[in-house]
Amino acid sequence: xxxxxxxxxxxxxxxxxxxxxxxxxxxxxxxxxxxxxxxxxxxxxxxxxxxxxxxxxxxxxxxxxxxxxxxxxxxxxxxxxxxxxxxxxxxxxxxxxxxxxxxxxxxxxxxxxxxxxxxxxxxxxxxxxxxxxxxxxxxxxxxxxxxxxxxxxxxxxxxxxxxxxxxxxxxxxxxxxxxxxxxxxxxxxxxxxxxxxxxxxxxxxxxxxxxxxxxxxxxxxxxxxxxxxxxxxxxxxxxxxxxxxxxxxxxxxxxxxxxxxxxxxxxxxxxxxxxxxxxxxxxxxxxxxxxxxxxxxxxxxxxxxxxxxxxxxxxxxx
Amino acid sequence: xxxxxxxxxxxxxxxxxxxxxxxxxxxxxxxxxxxxxxxxxxxxxxxxxxxxxxxxxxxxxxxxxxxxxxxxxxxxxxxxxxxxxxxxxxxxxxxxxxxxxxxxxxxxxxxxxxxxxxxxxxxxxxxxxxxxxxxxxxxxxxxxxxxxxxxxxxxxxxxxxxxxxxxxxxxxxxxxxxxxxxxxxxxxxxxxxxxxxxxxxxxxxxxxxxxxxxxxxxxxxxxxxxxxxxxxxxxxxxxxxxxxxxxxxxxxxxxxxxxxxxxxxxxxxxxxxxxxxxxxxxxxxxxxxxxxxxxxxxxxxxxxxxxxxxxxxxxxxxxxxxxxxxxxxxxxxxxxxxxxxxxxxxxxxxxxxxxxxxxxxxxxxxxxxxxxxxxxxxxxxxxxxxxxxxxxxxxxxxxxxxxxxxxxxxxxxxxxxxxxxxxxxxxxxxxxxxxxxxxxxxxxxxxxxxxxxxxxxxxxxxxxxxxxxxxxxxxxxxxxxxxxxxxxxxxxxxxxxxxxxxxxxxxxxxxxxxxxxxxxxxxxxxxxx
Numbered sequence: 001x002x003x004x005x006x007x008x009x010x011x012x013x014x015x016x017x018x019x020x021x022x023x024x025x026x027x028x029x030x031x032x033x034x035x036x037x038x039x040x041x042x043x044x045x046x047x048x049x050x051x052x053x054x055x056x057x058x059x060x061x062x063x064x065x066x067x068x069x070x071x072x073x074x075x076x077x078x079x080x081x082x083x084x085x086x087x088x089x090x091x092x093x094x095x096x097x098x099x100x101x102x103x104x105x106x107x108x109x110x111x112x113x114x115x116x117x118x119x120x121x122x123x124x125x126x127x128x129x130x131x132x133x134x135x136x137x138x139x140x141x142x143x144x145x146x147x148x149x150x151x152x153x154x155x156x157x158x159x160x161x162x163x164x165x166x167x168x169x170x171x172x173x174x175x176x177x178x179x180x181x182x183x184x185x186x187x188x189x190x191x192x193x194x195x196x197x198x199x200x201x202x203x204x205x206x207x208x209x210x211x212x213x214x215x216x217x218x219x220x221x222x223x224x225x226x227x228x229x230x231x232x233x234x235x236x237x238x239x240x241x242x243x244x245x246x247x248x249x250x251x252x253x254x255x256x257x258x259x260x261x262x263x264x265x266x267x268x269x270x271x272x273x274x275x276x277x278x279x280x281x282x283x284x285x286x287x288x289x290x291x292x293x294x295x296x297x298x299x300x301x302x303x304x305x306x307x308x309x310x311x312x313x314x315x316x317x318x
Numbered sequence: 319x320x321x322x323x324x325x326x327x328x329x330x331x332x333x334x335x336x337x338x339x340x341x342x343x344x345x346x347x348x349x350x351x352x353x354x355x356x357x358x359x360x361x362x363x364x365x366x367x368x369x370x371x372x373x374x375x376x377x378x379x380x381x382x383x384x385x386x387x388x389x390x391x392x393x394x395x396x397x398x399x400x401x402x403x404x405x406x407x408x409x410x411x412x413x414x415x416x417x418x419x420x421x422x423x424x425x426x427x428x429x430x431x432x433x434x435x436x437x438x439x440x441x442x443x444x445x446x447x448x449x450x451x452x453x454x455x456x457x458x459x460x461x462x463x464x465x466x467x468x469x470x471x472x473x474x475x476x477x478x479x480x481x482x483x484x485x486x487x488x489x490x491x492x493x494x495x496x497x498x499x500x501x502x503x504x505x506x507x508x509x510x511x512x513x514x515x516x517x518x519x520x521x522x523x524x525x526x527x528x529x530x531x532x533x534x535x536x537x538x539x540x541x542x543x544x545x546x547x548x549x550x551x552x553x554x555x556x557x558x559x560x561x562x563x564x565x566x567x568x569x570x571x572x573x574x575x576x577x578x579x580x581x582x583x584x585x586x587x588x589x590x591x592x593x594x595x596x597x598x599x600x601x602x603x604x605x606x607x608x609x610x611x612x613x614x615x616x617x618x619x620x621x622x623x624x625x626x627x628x629x630x631x632x633x634x635x636x637x638x639x640x641x642x643x644x645x646x647x648x649x650x651x652x653x654x655x656x657x658x659x660x661x662x663x664x665x666x667x668x669x670x671x672x673x674x675x676x677x678x679x680x681x682x683x684x685x686x687x688x689x690x691x692x693x694x695x696x697x698x699x700x701x702x703x704x705x706x707x708x709x710x711x712x713x714x715x716x717x718x719x720x721x722x723x724x725x726x727x728x729x730x731x732x733x734x735x736x737x738x739x740x741x742x743x744x745x746x747x748x749x750x751x752x753x754x755x756x757x758x759x760x761x762x763x764x765x766x767x768x769x770x771x772x773x774x775x776x777x778x779x780x781x782x783x784x785x786x787x788x789x790x791x792x793x794x795x796x797x798x799x800x801x802x803x804x805x806x807x808x809x810x811x812x813x814x815x816x817x818x819x820x821x822x823x824x825x826x827x828x829x830x831x832x833x834x835x836x837x838x839x840x841x842x843x844x845x846x847x
Contacts, residue, residue, distance in 0.1 A: 215418040219476075222373050222413075223433040224405035233432075237423050313460040314422060 079284035088288035099269030114200025122208035137198035248304030252297030320390035356531030427457025467498035566761030595645035607805035620792035623802035669742035675734035732763035
């Protein structure tokens with residue numbers, strides 16, 4: 001068990017290292033000169049530009065920049081943002097919690113809704129409610145996130161705030177703050193749930209459909225179990241197994257998936273930060289967010305693997 | 319007093335997209351407590367449908383006519399609540415394939431206890447496990463941690479949990495090897511005699527039923543074609559289908575079921591494949607512990623042994639899929655090549671035929687693709703279509719062009735196995751290694767496939783190493799037999815020598831475990847008859 005854990009964590013660290021290196025290379029390819037972007041709208045001389053380049057270190061040859069970046073990154077230093085002039089890690093730390101709050105809440109809700117509808121759909125396959133719920137989920141999945149977000153804020157009018165995370169004039173006590181944040185979270189949350197729950201629904205539905213013909217369900221029926229017990233005790237635990245992997249894989253991706261939603265609702269999270277960094281391009285900030293987002297995927301992957309071993313005795317044995 | 323189970327004019331129809339298909343036609347059967355009724359037939363004859371109808375476990379698209387009386391009460395007319403109360407408490411089922419009939423994520427102890435809690439029966443799981451000769455600690459195991467025979471016993475323990483008066487056992491020993499099969503059958507027989515339960519045994523293997531049942535019903539196309547006391551049905555079958563079923567499970571020692579004449583065996587042919595001192599170990603366990611084996615050109619050798627005896631590992635080693643830890647494998651006197659390309663050339667000479675044609679064939683590849691794949695891998699020059707056609711007709715799929723576009727699911731089990739064999743033949747091999755080539759096939763098809771192997775030997779001089787746990791199969795087609803036990807070959811010789819006058823104790827145990835019937839007088843292998 002410990003050997004397995006060590007192997008998984010070791011593999012994850014290697015992937016992370018790869019991601020750190022890739023983060024550098026990837027963003028040198030995108031068009032746009034950060035120095036030009038930073039000085040846009042201001043009259044600057046060539047000397048000033050050159051001085052700025054030297055200060056940011058972008059005048060050095062690429063391989064030298066890479067070595068500098070890598071050694072700094074391994075020490076945990078991702079540099080200073082061009083735009084904010086603050087350490088990248090500090091910025092990310094500030095923006096991490098709003099994102100975790102938003103994506104965490106919406107993922108938990110989406111998973112619950114998706115699994116529940118998926119189980120219902122599979123058990124009553126082909127029924128009216130199955131067809132409606134599956135069709136609806138697919139339609140929502142197909143919708144562009146930003147469009148759905150805008151549509152929702154149009155449709156709800158003034159009911160919910162459509163931007164930011166809290167009003168500036170909210171009293172500082174915890175309860176009022178929490179209510180205010182929750183109020184702001186309604187629309188981005190709804191948008192995210194509406195778009196992603198279809199995946200959970202479809203995976204759960206098809207995985208349960210596969211189990212529906214399993215012989216052990218006939219055994220359970222023959223024992224005299226009620227239909228809902230057959231489903232709850234025997235079918236669902238088995239059908240959940242492939243779903244767990246998907247949920248965790250997606251938990252990692254969901255952070256980066258929040259880019260659109262956070263941008264539409266100007267939610268001050270990592271997604272919005274990434275978007276802002278891209279318009280620069282604010283290279284150190286981009287590298288930082290890229291590593292954090294990819295790191296989330298890798299971490300969740302390890303978690304999925306470990307959880308799977310807990311849930312499935314067959315995997316535990318091998 | 320009504321009988322324990324009575325089927326009156328039972329018919330079952332399945333509604334399908336192509337109209338209604340009848341699976342069971344007017345079956346009437348009766349079973350008293352303390353008796354065993356055998357239900358025999360090939361796959362698709364409706365015997366499992368009959369079993370499922372007793373507890374109303376048929377899928378929703380089934381339509382049932384007639385009556386199923388359990389202790390005089392019609393199962394069809396029961397309310398859902400009454401039916402749930404009857405299920406498992408009055409009658410339970412030992413399902414086919416314990417592998418799938420147990421829930422993989424629950425401990426077997428929980429699964430045995432579940433119906434007891436449900437029906438409010440007091441009892442202990444360990445006592446039930448003890449009845450089927452399993453240790454109490456087996457309750458903590460998950461299904462995948464148990465062997466096939468152990469899982470089957472768990473199923474039986476589970477079936478007995480609520481002390482039902484009727485147990486239906488659907489192919490309880492299929493996929494088990496002879497020794498384990500004999501143990502499971504003994505457990506069932508003992509339960510019938512000790513507890514006076516009624517047992518319905520369903521099997522495609524007449525010899526299994528012959529050794530356990532009082533009465534026997536043979537089904538075909540949904541109808542009972544012959545019924546009577548088991549002894550009579552087997553000793554003097556009147557219906558041709560019963561005769562065919564009986565013939566498909568040859569009795570060792572019966573000259574009528576031996577399809578090889580000793581003169582056919584080329585005992586002086588050149589040695590094609592030789593294993594000398596082959597050992598294969600996985601960590602501390604030695605799967606193959608020093609094996610010397612020869613297969614001559616044109617010879618059929620049967621490698622027999624229980625599951626776990628190392629015969630599959632040996633076969634993999636002979637094919638070059640597994641490197642031996644010690645010893646050598648020689649083909650025509652030359653050691654197996656180690657390079658990938660050398661092994662590829664070697665495997666053109668030695669082809670493998672697997673047990674289950676359904677999983678050996680890619681379900682989305684047409685017959686043509688399946689047969690041509692080997693030709694493409696080995697870059698065999700010449701007209702591909704002509705070679706595929708030739709291989710298919712050698713495997714008796716004629717006319718071959720008709721089968722080109724077929725997908726595996728459109729073929730019968732026997733035809734699928736022929737496609738697998740054709741795929742091997744296309745490369746013009748000298749030796750076939752066949753791992754349980756007929757184990758997953760129906761009785762009537764087994765004979766055809768075996769005849770095909772014999773004909774290929776006669777016409778193409780094709781040698782074969784047949785790996786099997788079925789001594790009857792060895793008796794039918796092999797020239798020589800090698801008996802494998804715990805990684806070693808304990809006995810080797812001609813079929814007549816080994817199977818008629820075995821020298822090693824283990825061979826005697828194997829022979830004694832074969833379910834036997836009263837058709838022929840059995841040579842005396844064991845000291846205790």
